[in-house]
Every structure is written in C-alpha cells, then in structure tokens.
Amino acid sequence: MGKPIKRKLARKINISLFLTTTMGILSKIATNDGHGENTPYFDGWKAFNRNPFHPTQNPEGVIQLGLAENQLCFDLIKNWITKNPEASICTPEGVEDFKDIANFQDYHGLPEFRQAVAKFMGKARGGRATFEPDRIVMGGGATGANELIMFCLADPGDAFLVPSPYYAAFNRDPRMAHWSKTSSSSLRQLEQFRTTVFKSPKFVSVAEVIEEMDCNRDLIHIIYSLSKDMGLPGFRVGIVYSYNDAVVNCGRKMSSFGLVSSQTQYLLASMLSDEEFVDNFIAESSKRLAKRHHTFTKGLEQVGINCLKSNAGLFFWMDLRHLLKEQTFEGEIALWRKIINDVKLNVSPGCAFECKEPGWFRVCFANIDDDTVQVTLKRIGAFVRQGKEDEKPTKKRWQQNLRLSFSSRMYEQGVMSPHMLSPHSPIPQSPLVRART
C-alpha cells in the first residue's frame, strides 16, 4: 500500500472513530436527561458562577445562598492544623509517613480513621449511641454513600420512599444510576446534619432509638458524612454504617469505587481523635449557627418576611408566598427569576426540592460572612420596599435601577395578616410536613 492510500485509510478510521465517540458512545442513562441539572437549583449555581459577588471586586454580583456549606468554623480547623503539623504528611513534621500513607490502602480504610470516625459519630450524638469501627464503610461523601447503599439494597423495580422537600440533587444522583429504583423495608437514615442542631428539640438518631426498642437491626442503615457537620464537603468523606453484616461486607467491596483518600483519612484520624478539639468544635459550631440563623431570620422579619421555624441545618425556608403574583409554581419561578436576575441572590425555589406549596425559598445561611449577610438583607429590604412603591397609585420610582415588583395587595396580606400566612401556622401549610407518595 502506497503512502497516500495509507494516509487516506488512517483519516477514514479517525473520522469513523470520531463519529462513534461523539454520536453513539454515551449510554442511555447518560443521555436520558435524568441528571436533573436543568432545574432552577442548578441554574442558580450557574448564575452565581457567571457573576460571583465579591465585596470589593464585584459588589453587584450574585450572592451564593444556594450552597449548603458550613463555613462558620474554619478558623477552628485552621488553628488545629497549624498546631498539629505532624498530622499532615505534606509538612516537614509529617513527611516521614508520606510513603506509607501514599501507598495502597485496603478498602476497610485506615483502622485509626475508622476508630476516630466511630467515636466522632458517638460524640456528635451526645454520647447517647455508640458505633463500632468495623461497621464503618467509606463512600465518596453522602452522595457516594447513598449510591453504595442503593447498590447493596435495591433491585430494578424497587423504590425508595423519600419525604419531601428533599435534597435537590436526589433528582440527579439516584436517577443516574441503573439500579436507581430501590427498595425493601429497610430504613436508610441520613444523619449528616447531626452537629448542626442549634436549638431544641435535640436530634434523635435512629441509633439511639434502637437502643431502647426491640427491632430488627438488620434493616437499619445510617448514611453519614463530614460535609455538613465539619464543613468539609471537599474531603468527600461519606460513611455507610449498617447493622447488617451482609450489607457491611457487600458495601466494603463496593467502596473501592468511592474510597476516601488515605491522606484525608490520616489527617482526620488525628483531628477527630483529639477530644478537646472535637468537643469544642461541636459546641462552638452550634453556637455560631444559632447566632447566624437568628441574625438572618430577624433581619428578614424586619422587612416583613417570615421563615419556617427551624432548629438545625445550614438553611432555612423563607416564606415569599405573599410576593407571588399567582399562587402557582409558575408564579414561584417568575419570582425566583427576578430575585436571581435583579436582586442577584441565588436562593433556591421550593419546587426544586419537590415542595408541595409554591412560594417557599431555601436560603443557605452558613456559607457567607457577616458582612455579606448585611448586604443580602439590604438587597432584600430594597426589593420589598420597591415592590410597595411600584404599587402605590402615584407610582413614584425612587430606585429606577431596581425593576422588581409584585402585588402590594399580596404584600399587605402577607405582612398584615401573619396569622393567615405565618409559616408556623398549625394549618398544614408547611412544605416540610408533606410526604410525597
């Protein structure tokens, strides 16, 4: 074969390889649009990424209130790391262990990591439950842990019951997986917000409940992660804690797909074994969350916005039902678009979480600093005031640059009749009490 013919053939092969790669290569699951990313929840993130707020470099940018990060205690972690340089294998004090840790570790994880996590899980539950290190199975964050437990428990056609409103990415994560439809009579309890409880009533873990009642423990599995409690989502530390030996064994085998890096395990083994640090962290985190929650929700109250009463977590539900032009999810999305485009706040509309009632918006309150909270409150205040101005008969426009408006009739109803519209009303209005069937 002459050179030109060879080249022609090579080009043909290249072209056909290219076509296969770009056209038919993706699986049905990858292309079925079940990733759920075309939703306001993710659109809000994109709007933030395009134009992120910065106090000096971009003060008109979008403020990120859609990401449930816990950033209030990073100073405590930073202090601990500075004081314990040997806990990291990338410091002069710790580098002697670099080789051992960087080499292959088995799927069980470092024994000291499992021990430290088991102890931390107990402490995080106020010492009212104990956990065995040998039942700790690793996953890549709660997301990976969820996937792992689904793999272990579910057959095609099975289903999970998830109370709504639920984590928006559940629409993406479980649907992406082929064994997504899952099942059985098992109880899979997600307990990843345990140390974020900042007010009574206290959190009761399923691990405490089963201490006091007779039940089949083989059916109980707890999903835990350090993303929320420690504010370390980037570390991807997820845990499946199952009382069922078969699930632990199967999970251990599957965990090879989502192991926690041994470097992370090593650092956390040391940090979480430091009881003084852990006790202080848990107490301080709860105090700071309480303070932030109070400042934020009181600030909103002053401009006539109520929030659903809550005692834990990194977000609250803001009640904007009175600002909807129509009490529908279309109305909710229209309001959300104004908030994101004009007020430049990335809050998430309830429909992204399968709320059953339009007008509720999720606000993450622990991922910004105090000054940004004040900027947020000012923007919301201006938004509410502008809405009232727009509806006055004289239509005075004090702030031409704010183009937001809503019906003052609805506003007055919301502010003047809190009894009717209070999110704490005993009438089953709350999006938090409705289960989806």
Ligand SMILES: Cc1ncc(COP(=O)(O)O)c(C=O)c1O
């Ligand atoms: C209920 C729930 N599950 C999972 C996650 C993701 O957690 P991780 O980063 O540990 O995967 C979140 C985060 O917001 C969540 O709220």
